[in-house]
Amino acid sequence: MALTSETGVETVLAVDHLRKVYNENTEQQNVAVADVSFTVAKGEFVCVVGPSGAGKTTLLRCISGIAAPSSGGVSFEGRPLTDVPDQLGLVFQDYGRSLYPWFTNGKNVALPLRARGVAKADRAARVAEVLASVGLGHVEKQYPWELSGGMQQRVAIARALSYRPQLLLMDEPFASVDAQTRFDLEDLTLRVRRDLGVTVVLVTHDIDEAIYLSDRIVVLSKNPSVVKEIVPVDLGADRSQVETRSSEEFLRLRGHLMSLVMPHDE
């Protein structure tokens, strides 16, 4: 049964005293995540920030069920996570390696649907719908290498959304594109999240990006990481790149987050 928070909103994800040690009990032992706990409510947008090497990617691997925690755990919709759940969409930084160059964009988007046994006619309709939702209805028959980097990442986002996930996990998804494309992809992600009601957890190095996108920001300490602070972002539902980023509240949050993640504060 799904848990509910004090506010009565359903908790989709609960990370409970998660610890991840690589190469445990060997000379190469490395505590990547020391002790991290937080929850994510249904429909919420949560960003995870922290210094380089803090264990952000490791945390996301554990949340997605790709890697097993050394201790502590993750619950998804009230059930302990033991595998990669079907209701999960994943988007990584490296779209160049996540799309298959020998498949058309449409076929790339259809892959998870095939894996889940969705019938051919439904697959075709779903692919067309989801590519249109990221503004790429016209590239279905083309190949990834015929598109710009930003367009390829939109195809990767469409693929993650194709099976209508409850939870979208994104690891530095906009780090490999230029600044203007990055703003466009941020706005696309906010729109998709609003239209589909999907819950999002996104890892980023970029404090401004985290503030622009989030309802709450989980700030990790330097490695081995613990949660330093969970910062609520009270910027309203309607955000715009120019106005939101120049608002007083945005600048206040930026100052606060900088003081949390800068090395002198450790």
Ligand SMILES: Nc1ncnc2c1ncn2[C@@H]1O[C@H](COP(=O)(O)OP(=O)(O)OP(=O)(O)O)[C@@H](O)[C@H]1O
């Ligand atoms: N597969 C692995 N095997 C062993 N150690 C690993 C592995 N993956 C990551 N690590 C180590 O775990 C620590 C945390 O790495 P991780 O990539 O999770 O951090 P990060 O916060 O995402 O880093 P960055 O911000 O630089 O991308 C680092 O010391 C890294 O070397």
